[in-house]
Amino acid sequence: MLLPGIIYFILFKYLPMWGVLISFQNYQPFLGFWHSDWVGLKHFARFFGEPTFWMLLRNTIVLAVYNLVFFFPLPIIVALLLNEVRHERFKRFIQTMIYIPHFFSWVVVVGMVYMLLTVEGGLVNELIVMAGGDKINFLISSEWFRTLILSEVIWKETGWGTIIFLAALAGVDPQLYEASKIDGANRWRQLWHITLPAIRSTIVILFILRLGHFLDTGFEQIILMLNALNRGVGEVFDTYVYSVGINQSQFSYSTAVGLFKSLVGLVLVLASNALAKKFGEEGIY
Template sequence: MKTSAKTLARTNTGSSSQRKLWKDILRDRYLYLLLLPGMLLIFVFRYAPMYGIVIAFQDYNIYNGIKGSEWVGFGQFNKLFHSPDFYEILRNTLVISVYKLAAGFSVPIILSLLLNELKNMVFKRITQSIIYLPHFVSWVIFSGILITFLNPVDGLVNYIIKGAGGKPIDFLINVDYFRSILVVSDLYKEVGWGTIIYLAAMSGVNPELYEASRMDGANKAKQMWHVTLPAIRPVIIILVILSLANILEAGFQQIFLLYSPLVYDVGDIIDTYVYRVGIADANYSYATAAGVFKSLIAMILIVSANKIVKKFGQDGLW
Protein backbone atom coordinates (compact mmCIF):
# COMPACT_ATOMS: atom_id res chain seq x y z
CA MET A 1 0.00 0.00 0.00
CA LYS A 2 2.83 2.37 0.95
CA THR A 3 4.73 1.46 -2.21
CA SER A 4 1.69 2.28 -4.36
CA ALA A 5 1.31 5.64 -2.61
CA LYS A 6 4.97 6.50 -3.24
CA THR A 7 4.70 5.46 -6.89
CA LEU A 8 1.56 7.54 -7.31
CA ALA A 9 3.27 10.52 -5.67
CA ARG A 10 6.28 10.25 -8.00
CA THR A 11 3.96 9.97 -11.01
CA ASN A 12 2.04 13.07 -9.96
CA THR A 13 5.29 14.97 -9.36
CA GLY A 14 6.61 13.96 -12.80
CA SER A 15 3.37 15.00 -14.51
CA SER A 16 3.40 18.32 -12.67
CA SER A 17 7.01 18.98 -13.75
CA GLN A 18 6.19 18.17 -17.38
CA ARG A 19 3.20 20.51 -17.34
CA LYS A 20 5.31 23.27 -15.85
CA LEU A 21 8.03 22.67 -18.48
CA TRP A 22 5.60 22.94 -21.39
CA LYS A 23 3.98 25.96 -19.78
CA ASP A 24 7.38 27.67 -19.56
CA ILE A 25 8.21 26.76 -23.17
CA LEU A 26 4.88 28.17 -24.34
CA ARG A 27 5.43 31.35 -22.35
CA ASP A 28 8.96 31.86 -23.76
CA ARG A 29 8.19 30.54 -27.24
CA TYR A 30 9.64 33.58 -29.03
CA LEU A 31 12.91 33.31 -27.15
CA TYR A 32 13.14 29.65 -28.14
CA LEU A 33 12.47 30.62 -31.76
CA LEU A 34 15.43 33.01 -31.58
CA LEU A 35 17.53 30.16 -30.19
CA LEU A 36 16.47 27.74 -32.93
CA PRO A 37 18.76 28.98 -35.79
CA GLY A 38 21.85 28.74 -33.59
CA MET A 39 20.91 25.26 -32.39
CA LEU A 40 20.27 24.20 -35.98
CA LEU A 41 23.70 25.43 -37.09
CA ILE A 42 25.38 23.58 -34.22
CA PHE A 43 23.53 20.39 -35.11
CA VAL A 44 24.27 20.62 -38.85
CA PHE A 45 27.94 21.57 -38.60
CA ARG A 46 28.97 19.94 -35.29
CA TYR A 47 26.85 16.89 -34.55
CA ALA A 48 25.69 15.62 -37.95
CA PRO A 49 29.26 15.28 -39.32
CA MET A 50 30.16 13.04 -36.36
CA TYR A 51 28.69 10.17 -38.36
CA GLY A 52 31.80 10.43 -40.55
CA ILE A 53 34.04 9.40 -37.63
CA VAL A 54 33.39 5.82 -38.68
CA ILE A 55 35.81 6.18 -41.61
CA ALA A 56 38.67 6.41 -39.08
CA PHE A 57 38.13 2.67 -38.61
CA GLN A 58 37.96 1.91 -42.34
CA ASP A 59 40.19 1.92 -45.37
CA TYR A 60 37.87 4.51 -46.84
CA ASN A 61 37.39 4.63 -50.58
CA ILE A 62 35.54 7.64 -51.93
CA TYR A 63 33.97 5.57 -54.71
CA ASN A 64 32.69 2.82 -52.41
CA GLY A 65 31.42 5.19 -49.74
CA ILE A 66 31.20 4.52 -46.03
CA LYS A 67 29.05 1.40 -46.35
CA GLY A 68 31.20 -0.16 -49.04
CA SER A 69 34.67 0.57 -47.64
CA GLU A 70 36.74 -2.10 -45.93
CA TRP A 71 36.68 -2.17 -42.12
CA VAL A 72 40.21 -2.14 -40.63
CA GLY A 73 39.47 -1.44 -36.95
CA PHE A 74 42.34 0.44 -35.31
CA GLY A 75 44.59 0.01 -38.34
CA GLN A 76 44.63 3.73 -39.17
CA PHE A 77 45.51 4.62 -35.56
CA ASN A 78 48.29 2.03 -35.58
CA LYS A 79 49.61 3.57 -38.79
CA LEU A 80 49.43 7.04 -37.24
CA PHE A 81 51.24 6.10 -34.02
CA HIS A 82 53.96 4.20 -35.88
CA SER A 83 54.60 6.98 -38.37
CA PRO A 84 58.25 8.14 -38.13
CA ASP A 85 57.04 11.76 -38.13
CA PHE A 86 54.21 11.41 -35.59
CA TYR A 87 56.13 12.06 -32.37
CA GLU A 88 57.96 15.03 -33.87
CA ILE A 89 54.74 16.71 -35.02
CA LEU A 90 53.09 15.88 -31.68
CA ARG A 91 55.99 17.53 -29.86
CA ASN A 92 55.82 20.59 -32.13
CA THR A 93 52.07 20.84 -31.59
CA LEU A 94 52.36 20.67 -27.81
CA VAL A 95 55.30 23.09 -27.59
CA ILE A 96 53.65 25.73 -29.80
CA SER A 97 50.27 25.30 -28.06
CA VAL A 98 51.77 25.58 -24.56
CA TYR A 99 53.72 28.71 -25.55
CA LYS A 100 50.58 30.27 -27.02
CA LEU A 101 48.50 29.25 -23.99
CA ALA A 102 51.01 30.73 -21.54
CA ALA A 103 51.25 34.03 -23.44
CA GLY A 104 47.56 34.19 -24.32
CA PHE A 105 46.58 33.47 -20.71
CA SER A 106 48.82 35.94 -18.88
CA VAL A 107 49.16 38.95 -21.17
CA PRO A 108 45.40 39.66 -21.60
CA ILE A 109 44.97 39.63 -17.81
CA ILE A 110 47.85 42.08 -17.31
CA LEU A 111 46.58 44.29 -20.13
CA SER A 112 43.04 44.21 -18.72
CA LEU A 113 44.30 45.22 -15.28
CA LEU A 114 46.13 48.18 -16.79
CA LEU A 115 43.17 49.26 -18.95
CA ASN A 116 40.86 48.97 -15.97
CA GLU A 117 42.92 51.58 -14.12
CA LEU A 118 42.73 54.20 -16.88
CA LYS A 119 40.60 57.18 -15.85
CA ASN A 120 40.58 59.03 -19.17
CA MET A 121 37.65 57.29 -20.91
CA VAL A 122 38.43 58.71 -24.37
CA PHE A 123 42.00 57.42 -24.27
CA LYS A 124 40.79 54.10 -22.82
CA ARG A 125 38.25 53.54 -25.61
CA ILE A 126 40.71 54.47 -28.34
CA THR A 127 43.29 52.09 -26.86
CA GLN A 128 40.74 49.29 -26.62
CA SER A 129 39.66 49.79 -30.24
CA ILE A 130 43.27 49.68 -31.45
CA ILE A 131 44.11 46.45 -29.65
CA TYR A 132 40.78 44.81 -30.64
CA LEU A 133 41.21 45.58 -34.36
CA PRO A 134 43.71 42.81 -35.32
CA HIS A 135 41.26 40.12 -34.15
CA PHE A 136 38.89 41.03 -36.99
CA VAL A 137 41.61 40.71 -39.64
CA SER A 138 41.76 37.24 -41.23
CA TRP A 139 44.94 35.21 -41.00
CA VAL A 140 45.29 35.40 -44.79
CA ILE A 141 45.61 39.19 -44.66
CA PHE A 142 47.53 39.23 -41.40
CA SER A 143 50.05 36.66 -42.69
CA GLY A 144 50.53 38.69 -45.88
CA ILE A 145 51.33 41.77 -43.81
CA LEU A 146 53.70 39.76 -41.61
CA ILE A 147 55.53 38.26 -44.59
CA THR A 148 55.94 41.74 -46.06
CA PHE A 149 57.32 43.14 -42.80
CA LEU A 150 59.77 40.24 -42.40
CA ASN A 151 60.93 40.15 -46.03
CA PRO A 152 64.75 39.79 -46.00
CA VAL A 153 65.17 42.11 -49.00
CA ASP A 154 62.96 45.13 -48.38
CA GLY A 155 60.95 44.30 -45.24
CA LEU A 156 60.64 46.96 -42.55
CA VAL A 157 62.20 44.78 -39.83
CA ASN A 158 65.28 43.97 -41.90
CA TYR A 159 65.49 47.59 -43.04
CA ILE A 160 65.87 48.57 -39.37
CA ILE A 161 68.41 45.77 -38.78
CA LYS A 162 70.49 46.86 -41.76
CA GLY A 163 70.23 50.49 -40.65
CA ALA A 164 71.67 49.45 -37.27
CA GLY A 165 74.62 47.77 -39.03
CA GLY A 166 73.34 44.19 -38.85
CA LYS A 167 72.84 41.56 -41.53
CA PRO A 168 69.35 40.84 -42.91
CA ILE A 169 67.61 37.74 -41.52
CA ASP A 170 65.08 35.58 -43.34
CA PHE A 171 62.97 34.97 -40.23
CA LEU A 172 60.34 32.69 -41.76
CA ILE A 173 62.85 30.03 -42.88
CA ASN A 174 64.99 30.23 -39.75
CA VAL A 175 64.23 27.49 -37.21
CA ASP A 176 65.57 29.68 -34.38
CA TYR A 177 62.92 32.35 -34.93
CA PHE A 178 59.90 30.57 -36.42
CA ARG A 179 58.17 29.48 -33.19
CA SER A 180 58.71 32.90 -31.61
CA ILE A 181 57.11 34.53 -34.65
CA LEU A 182 54.10 32.24 -34.33
CA VAL A 183 53.60 33.00 -30.64
CA VAL A 184 54.16 36.76 -30.89
CA SER A 185 51.98 37.22 -33.98
CA ASP A 186 49.17 35.13 -32.46
CA LEU A 187 49.39 37.12 -29.23
CA TYR A 188 49.35 40.45 -31.09
CA LYS A 189 46.30 39.40 -33.10
CA GLU A 190 44.22 37.94 -30.26
CA VAL A 191 45.27 39.77 -27.09
CA GLY A 192 42.67 42.51 -27.53
CA TRP A 193 39.84 40.03 -27.88
CA GLY A 194 40.96 38.26 -24.71
CA THR A 195 40.76 41.45 -22.70
CA ILE A 196 37.05 41.91 -23.48
CA ILE A 197 35.95 39.10 -21.16
CA TYR A 198 38.31 40.11 -18.36
CA LEU A 199 37.25 43.78 -18.52
CA ALA A 200 33.60 42.70 -18.42
CA ALA A 201 34.34 40.61 -15.32
CA MET A 202 36.21 43.50 -13.69
CA SER A 203 33.28 45.83 -14.25
CA GLY A 204 31.24 43.62 -11.91
CA VAL A 205 33.62 43.93 -8.97
CA ASN A 206 31.98 45.64 -5.99
CA PRO A 207 33.45 49.19 -5.65
CA GLU A 208 33.11 48.92 -1.88
CA LEU A 209 35.91 46.34 -1.90
CA TYR A 210 38.28 48.88 -3.42
CA GLU A 211 37.15 51.51 -0.91
CA ALA A 212 37.78 49.13 1.99
CA SER A 213 41.23 48.23 0.66
CA ARG A 214 42.14 51.92 0.29
CA MET A 215 41.09 52.53 3.87
CA ASP A 216 43.44 49.71 4.90
CA GLY A 217 46.28 51.48 3.08
CA ALA A 218 46.45 49.33 -0.06
CA ASN A 219 47.99 50.97 -3.13
CA LYS A 220 46.93 50.25 -6.73
CA ALA A 221 49.17 47.21 -7.09
CA LYS A 222 47.83 45.63 -3.90
CA GLN A 223 44.25 46.38 -4.94
CA MET A 224 44.85 44.55 -8.21
CA TRP A 225 46.40 41.57 -6.42
CA HIS A 226 44.04 41.27 -3.46
CA VAL A 227 40.74 42.56 -4.90
CA THR A 228 40.60 42.46 -8.70
CA LEU A 229 42.32 39.14 -9.39
CA PRO A 230 40.38 37.15 -6.73
CA ALA A 231 37.14 38.65 -8.06
CA ILE A 232 37.80 37.49 -11.65
CA ARG A 233 39.37 34.15 -10.65
CA PRO A 234 36.26 32.10 -11.65
CA VAL A 235 36.36 33.64 -15.15
CA ILE A 236 40.08 32.90 -15.45
CA ILE A 237 39.53 29.27 -14.43
CA ILE A 238 36.71 28.76 -16.95
CA LEU A 239 38.77 30.25 -19.79
CA VAL A 240 41.79 28.08 -18.92
CA ILE A 241 39.63 24.94 -18.94
CA LEU A 242 38.19 25.89 -22.32
CA SER A 243 41.68 26.66 -23.66
CA LEU A 244 42.85 23.16 -22.74
CA ALA A 245 40.33 21.75 -25.21
CA ASN A 246 42.36 23.40 -27.99
CA ILE A 247 45.78 22.31 -26.73
CA LEU A 248 46.40 20.27 -29.90
CA GLU A 249 45.15 22.92 -32.31
CA ALA A 250 48.22 25.22 -32.36
CA GLY A 251 46.69 27.32 -35.17
CA PHE A 252 46.41 25.61 -38.55
CA GLN A 253 45.67 28.71 -40.64
CA GLN A 254 48.51 30.73 -39.20
CA ILE A 255 51.14 28.00 -39.56
CA PHE A 256 49.93 26.83 -42.96
CA LEU A 257 50.26 30.36 -44.35
CA LEU A 258 53.68 31.05 -42.81
CA TYR A 259 55.63 27.81 -42.81
CA SER A 260 57.75 26.07 -45.46
CA PRO A 261 59.62 22.74 -45.71
CA LEU A 262 62.69 24.45 -44.23
CA VAL A 263 60.95 24.84 -40.85
CA TYR A 264 59.03 21.55 -40.73
CA ASP A 265 61.30 20.41 -37.88
CA VAL A 266 59.95 23.11 -35.55
CA GLY A 267 56.69 24.20 -37.20
CA ASP A 268 54.97 21.11 -38.58
CA ILE A 269 51.94 20.31 -36.40
CA ILE A 270 49.27 17.62 -36.48
CA ASP A 271 46.85 19.70 -38.58
CA THR A 272 49.39 20.64 -41.26
CA TYR A 273 50.73 17.07 -41.35
CA VAL A 274 47.21 15.69 -41.74
CA TYR A 275 46.50 18.17 -44.51
CA ARG A 276 49.57 17.10 -46.49
CA VAL A 277 49.41 13.36 -45.84
CA GLY A 278 45.68 12.85 -45.31
CA ILE A 279 43.82 15.46 -47.34
CA ALA A 280 46.22 16.34 -50.18
CA ASP A 281 46.99 12.65 -50.76
CA ALA A 282 43.28 11.72 -50.39
CA ASN A 283 43.99 9.45 -47.40
CA TYR A 284 40.77 10.43 -45.63
CA SER A 285 40.73 7.61 -43.09
CA TYR A 286 44.20 8.55 -41.87
CA ALA A 287 43.19 12.21 -41.54
CA THR A 288 40.04 11.27 -39.62
CA ALA A 289 42.00 9.01 -37.25
CA ALA A 290 44.28 11.95 -36.41
CA GLY A 291 41.22 14.13 -35.82
CA VAL A 292 39.67 11.55 -33.49
CA PHE A 293 42.95 11.30 -31.58
CA LYS A 294 43.00 15.09 -31.11
CA SER A 295 39.39 15.14 -29.92
CA LEU A 296 40.03 12.32 -27.44
CA ILE A 297 43.04 14.12 -25.93
CA ALA A 298 41.03 17.37 -25.72
CA MET A 299 38.17 15.59 -23.94
CA ILE A 300 40.53 13.97 -21.42
CA LEU A 301 42.22 17.29 -20.68
CA ILE A 302 39.04 19.30 -20.25
CA VAL A 303 37.39 16.66 -18.01
CA SER A 304 40.55 16.30 -15.91
CA ALA A 305 40.99 20.06 -15.53
CA ASN A 306 37.35 20.44 -14.53
CA LYS A 307 37.70 17.74 -11.83
CA ILE A 308 40.92 19.26 -10.47
CA VAL A 309 39.32 22.70 -10.26
CA LYS A 310 36.29 21.35 -8.41
CA LYS A 311 38.54 19.48 -5.97
CA PHE A 312 40.04 22.83 -4.98
CA GLY A 313 36.57 24.21 -4.26
CA GLN A 314 36.14 26.27 -7.43
CA ASP A 315 33.24 26.19 -9.87
CA GLY A 316 33.96 24.22 -13.03
CA LEU A 317 32.12 24.00 -16.31
CA TRP A 318 29.66 21.47 -14.87
Protein backbone atom coordinates in the same frame (compact mmCIF):
# COMPACT_ATOMS: atom_id res chain seq x y z
CA MET B 1 15.58 32.76 -30.17
CA LEU B 2 17.43 29.53 -29.39
CA LEU B 3 16.36 27.80 -32.61
CA PRO B 4 19.06 29.24 -34.97
CA GLY B 5 21.81 28.31 -32.52
CA ILE B 6 20.39 24.80 -31.98
CA ILE B 7 20.14 24.21 -35.73
CA TYR B 8 23.69 25.47 -36.22
CA PHE B 9 25.14 23.08 -33.64
CA ILE B 10 23.13 20.12 -34.94
CA LEU B 11 24.14 20.69 -38.57
CA PHE B 12 27.77 21.72 -38.14
CA LYS B 13 28.82 20.14 -34.82
CA TYR B 14 26.83 16.99 -34.07
CA LEU B 15 25.96 15.52 -37.47
CA PRO B 16 29.59 15.73 -38.74
CA MET B 17 30.67 13.66 -35.72
CA TRP B 18 29.51 10.58 -37.62
CA GLY B 19 32.47 11.18 -39.89
CA VAL B 20 34.85 9.76 -37.27
CA LEU B 21 33.62 6.32 -38.32
CA ILE B 22 35.88 6.40 -41.35
CA SER B 23 38.95 6.38 -39.09
CA PHE B 24 38.09 2.71 -38.45
CA GLN B 25 37.51 1.96 -42.13
CA ASN B 26 39.36 1.79 -45.40
CA TYR B 27 37.04 4.52 -46.61
CA GLN B 28 36.21 4.70 -50.31
CA PRO B 29 34.03 7.70 -51.33
CA PHE B 30 32.11 5.74 -53.97
CA LEU B 31 31.22 3.03 -51.41
CA GLY B 32 30.19 5.43 -48.65
CA PHE B 33 30.22 5.05 -44.87
CA TRP B 34 28.32 1.80 -44.61
CA HIS B 35 29.92 -0.19 -47.40
CA SER B 36 33.62 0.62 -46.94
CA ASP B 37 35.74 -2.13 -45.38
CA TRP B 38 36.24 -1.98 -41.62
CA VAL B 39 39.91 -2.14 -40.54
CA GLY B 40 39.63 -1.47 -36.79
CA LEU B 41 42.63 0.34 -35.30
CA LYS B 42 44.88 -0.13 -38.32
CA HIS B 43 45.22 3.60 -39.07
CA PHE B 44 45.94 4.46 -35.43
CA ALA B 45 48.63 1.77 -35.26
CA ARG B 46 50.17 3.13 -38.46
CA PHE B 47 50.14 6.70 -37.12
CA PHE B 48 51.69 5.84 -33.75
CA GLY B 49 54.32 3.70 -35.42
CA GLU B 50 55.60 6.34 -37.82
CA PRO B 51 58.56 8.60 -36.95
CA THR B 52 56.39 11.49 -38.13
CA PHE B 53 54.19 11.05 -35.05
CA TRP B 54 56.91 12.12 -32.63
CA MET B 55 57.84 15.14 -34.75
CA LEU B 56 54.21 16.24 -34.94
CA LEU B 57 53.66 15.66 -31.22
CA ARG B 58 56.77 17.63 -30.30
CA ASN B 59 56.01 20.56 -32.60
CA THR B 60 52.36 20.75 -31.58
CA ILE B 61 53.05 20.55 -27.85
CA VAL B 62 55.84 23.15 -28.00
CA LEU B 63 53.61 25.66 -29.82
CA ALA B 64 50.68 24.84 -27.51
CA VAL B 65 52.81 25.39 -24.39
CA TYR B 66 54.12 28.67 -25.83
CA ASN B 67 50.54 29.86 -26.34
CA LEU B 68 49.45 28.71 -22.90
CA VAL B 69 52.40 30.21 -21.01
CA PHE B 70 52.98 33.44 -22.94
CA PHE B 71 49.67 34.26 -24.64
CA PHE B 72 46.96 33.14 -22.20
CA PRO B 73 47.99 35.51 -19.34
CA LEU B 74 48.31 38.57 -21.62
CA PRO B 75 44.58 39.34 -22.03
CA ILE B 76 44.25 39.18 -18.24
CA ILE B 77 47.17 41.57 -17.75
CA VAL B 78 45.90 43.98 -20.42
CA ALA B 79 42.39 43.91 -18.94
CA LEU B 80 43.78 44.70 -15.49
CA LEU B 81 45.80 47.60 -16.92
CA LEU B 82 42.82 48.99 -18.81
CA ASN B 83 40.70 48.70 -15.68
CA GLU B 84 43.08 51.09 -13.95
CA VAL B 85 42.72 53.78 -16.64
CA ARG B 86 40.43 56.52 -15.39
CA HIS B 87 40.27 58.67 -18.55
CA GLU B 88 37.32 57.09 -20.40
CA ARG B 89 38.05 58.49 -23.86
CA PHE B 90 41.67 57.36 -23.72
CA LYS B 91 40.57 53.95 -22.41
CA ARG B 92 38.08 53.47 -25.27
CA PHE B 93 40.72 54.54 -27.81
CA ILE B 94 43.20 51.97 -26.51
CA GLN B 95 40.52 49.27 -26.47
CA THR B 96 39.59 50.00 -30.07
CA MET B 97 43.20 49.95 -31.25
CA ILE B 98 43.97 46.59 -29.65
CA TYR B 99 40.68 45.04 -30.83
CA ILE B 100 41.19 45.89 -34.51
CA PRO B 101 43.85 43.24 -35.34
CA HIS B 102 41.38 40.48 -34.43
CA PHE B 103 39.35 41.32 -37.52
CA PHE B 104 42.30 40.93 -39.88
CA SER B 105 42.46 37.57 -41.64
CA TRP B 106 45.58 35.48 -41.19
CA VAL B 107 46.36 36.03 -44.85
CA VAL B 108 46.61 39.77 -44.17
CA VAL B 109 48.64 39.28 -40.97
CA VAL B 110 51.12 36.91 -42.62
CA GLY B 111 51.37 39.28 -45.59
CA MET B 112 52.26 42.14 -43.26
CA VAL B 113 54.86 39.97 -41.52
CA TYR B 114 56.34 39.03 -44.89
CA MET B 115 56.65 42.67 -45.95
CA LEU B 116 58.33 43.57 -42.66
CA LEU B 117 60.75 40.65 -42.47
CA THR B 118 61.64 39.74 -46.05
CA VAL B 119 65.31 40.11 -46.97
CA GLU B 120 64.31 41.88 -50.18
CA GLY B 121 63.46 45.33 -48.89
CA GLY B 122 61.82 44.37 -45.61
CA LEU B 123 61.77 47.16 -43.05
CA VAL B 124 63.28 45.10 -40.22
CA ASN B 125 66.20 43.85 -42.28
CA GLU B 126 66.83 47.33 -43.67
CA LEU B 127 67.08 48.66 -40.12
CA ILE B 128 69.46 45.82 -39.22
CA VAL B 129 71.69 46.74 -42.18
CA MET B 130 71.58 50.42 -41.23
CA ALA B 131 72.75 49.44 -37.73
CA GLY B 132 75.71 47.60 -39.24
CA GLY B 133 74.40 44.05 -39.03
CA ASP B 134 73.72 41.34 -41.58
CA LYS B 135 70.29 40.54 -42.96
CA ILE B 136 68.43 37.69 -41.24
CA ASN B 137 66.10 35.48 -43.26
CA PHE B 138 63.41 35.22 -40.59
CA LEU B 139 60.81 33.69 -42.89
CA ILE B 140 62.70 30.49 -43.70
CA SER B 141 64.60 30.14 -40.44
CA SER B 142 63.58 27.21 -38.24
CA GLU B 143 65.01 29.06 -35.21
CA TRP B 144 62.65 32.01 -35.68
CA PHE B 145 59.51 30.11 -36.72
CA ARG B 146 57.96 29.57 -33.29
CA THR B 147 58.80 33.09 -32.16
CA LEU B 148 57.06 34.51 -35.23
CA ILE B 149 53.99 32.31 -34.73
CA LEU B 150 53.65 33.34 -31.08
CA SER B 151 54.26 37.03 -31.86
CA GLU B 152 51.55 37.03 -34.52
CA VAL B 153 49.03 35.42 -32.17
CA ILE B 154 49.83 37.90 -29.40
CA TRP B 155 49.47 40.91 -31.70
CA LYS B 156 46.26 39.68 -33.31
CA GLU B 157 44.29 38.17 -30.43
CA THR B 158 45.39 39.75 -27.14
CA GLY B 159 43.03 42.71 -27.41
CA TRP B 160 40.05 40.56 -28.32
CA GLY B 161 40.74 38.24 -25.40
CA THR B 162 40.39 41.11 -22.94
CA ILE B 163 36.63 41.50 -23.60
CA ILE B 164 35.51 38.72 -21.24
CA PHE B 165 37.89 39.80 -18.49
CA LEU B 166 36.81 43.44 -18.75
CA ALA B 167 33.19 42.31 -18.47
CA ALA B 168 34.08 40.32 -15.35
CA LEU B 169 35.91 43.32 -13.88
CA ALA B 170 32.88 45.52 -14.52
CA GLY B 171 30.93 43.33 -12.09
CA VAL B 172 33.24 43.96 -9.13
CA ASP B 173 31.43 45.92 -6.39
CA PRO B 174 33.01 49.42 -6.11
CA GLN B 175 32.21 49.44 -2.41
CA LEU B 176 34.89 46.80 -1.90
CA TYR B 177 37.52 49.22 -3.19
CA GLU B 178 36.15 52.04 -1.04
CA ALA B 179 36.30 49.86 2.06
CA SER B 180 39.85 48.78 1.25
CA LYS B 181 40.93 52.42 0.88
CA ILE B 182 39.57 53.14 4.35
CA ASP B 183 41.64 50.23 5.65
CA GLY B 184 44.73 51.73 3.99
CA ALA B 185 45.12 49.30 1.05
CA ASN B 186 47.08 50.68 -1.91
CA ARG B 187 46.40 49.81 -5.58
CA TRP B 188 48.53 46.66 -5.49
CA ARG B 189 46.72 45.39 -2.38
CA GLN B 190 43.36 46.09 -4.01
CA LEU B 191 44.46 44.24 -7.14
CA TRP B 192 45.66 41.21 -5.19
CA HIS B 193 42.85 40.94 -2.63
CA ILE B 194 39.81 42.23 -4.57
CA THR B 195 40.28 42.34 -8.34
CA LEU B 196 42.00 39.01 -8.96
CA PRO B 197 39.74 36.98 -6.61
CA ALA B 198 36.71 38.55 -8.32
CA ILE B 199 37.73 37.26 -11.75
CA ARG B 200 39.37 34.02 -10.59
CA SER B 201 36.40 31.85 -11.60
CA THR B 202 36.39 33.41 -15.08
CA ILE B 203 40.12 32.75 -15.45
CA VAL B 204 39.67 29.12 -14.37
CA ILE B 205 36.79 28.47 -16.79
CA LEU B 206 38.63 30.01 -19.73
CA PHE B 207 41.76 28.08 -18.81
CA ILE B 208 39.80 24.81 -18.86
CA LEU B 209 38.25 25.67 -22.22
CA ARG B 210 41.66 26.63 -23.52
CA LEU B 211 43.04 23.21 -22.55
CA GLY B 212 40.27 21.66 -24.64
CA HIS B 213 41.91 23.33 -27.65
CA PHE B 214 45.43 22.71 -26.38
CA LEU B 215 46.55 20.97 -29.57
CA ASP B 216 44.75 23.45 -31.86
CA THR B 217 47.68 25.61 -32.85
CA GLY B 218 46.02 27.48 -35.72
CA PHE B 219 45.90 25.74 -39.10
CA GLU B 220 45.56 28.78 -41.36
CA GLN B 221 48.36 30.75 -39.73
CA ILE B 222 50.83 27.88 -39.72
CA ILE B 223 50.09 26.64 -43.24
CA LEU B 224 50.79 30.17 -44.51
CA MET B 225 54.08 30.36 -42.61
CA LEU B 226 55.32 26.87 -43.52
CA ASN B 227 57.98 26.24 -46.12
CA ALA B 228 60.46 23.47 -46.93
CA LEU B 229 63.14 24.86 -44.58
CA ASN B 230 61.07 25.30 -41.41
CA ARG B 231 58.73 22.32 -41.81
CA GLY B 232 60.77 20.30 -39.31
CA VAL B 233 59.68 22.62 -36.48
CA GLY B 234 56.44 23.91 -38.01
CA GLU B 235 54.52 20.83 -39.11
CA VAL B 236 51.71 20.15 -36.61
CA PHE B 237 48.71 17.83 -36.45
CA ASP B 238 46.39 20.27 -38.24
CA THR B 239 48.69 20.83 -41.21
CA TYR B 240 49.52 17.12 -41.37
CA VAL B 241 45.82 16.21 -41.53
CA TYR B 242 45.40 18.66 -44.40
CA SER B 243 48.46 17.32 -46.18
CA VAL B 244 47.57 13.62 -46.04
CA GLY B 245 43.79 14.02 -46.06
CA ILE B 246 43.23 16.62 -48.78
CA ASN B 247 46.42 16.58 -50.83
CA GLN B 248 46.97 12.81 -50.71
CA SER B 249 43.30 11.72 -50.32
CA GLN B 250 44.06 9.45 -47.34
CA PHE B 251 40.71 10.22 -45.72
CA SER B 252 40.59 7.41 -43.16
CA TYR B 253 44.16 7.91 -41.99
CA SER B 254 43.81 11.69 -41.64
CA THR B 255 40.53 11.25 -39.74
CA ALA B 256 42.31 8.92 -37.30
CA VAL B 257 44.94 11.62 -36.71
CA GLY B 258 42.25 14.24 -36.11
CA LEU B 259 40.34 11.92 -33.76
CA PHE B 260 43.47 11.32 -31.69
CA LYS B 261 43.95 15.07 -31.31
CA SER B 262 40.31 15.53 -30.25
CA LEU B 263 40.55 12.75 -27.65
CA VAL B 264 43.62 14.41 -26.13
CA GLY B 265 41.65 17.66 -25.84
CA LEU B 266 38.74 15.85 -24.19
CA VAL B 267 41.01 14.19 -21.62
CA LEU B 268 42.64 17.54 -20.80
CA VAL B 269 39.27 19.21 -20.28
CA LEU B 270 38.00 16.45 -17.98
CA ALA B 271 41.23 16.39 -15.97
CA SER B 272 41.49 20.16 -15.59
CA ASN B 273 37.80 20.45 -14.66
CA ALA B 274 38.20 17.79 -11.97
CA LEU B 275 41.29 19.56 -10.65
CA ALA B 276 39.47 22.91 -10.57
CA LYS B 277 36.62 21.41 -8.54
CA LYS B 278 39.11 19.85 -6.17
CA PHE B 279 40.42 23.34 -5.38
CA GLY B 280 36.94 24.72 -4.80
CA GLU B 281 36.17 26.26 -8.20
CA GLU B 282 32.94 25.66 -10.11
CA GLY B 283 34.44 24.33 -13.33
CA ILE B 284 32.43 24.07 -16.54
CA TYR B 285 29.98 21.38 -15.38
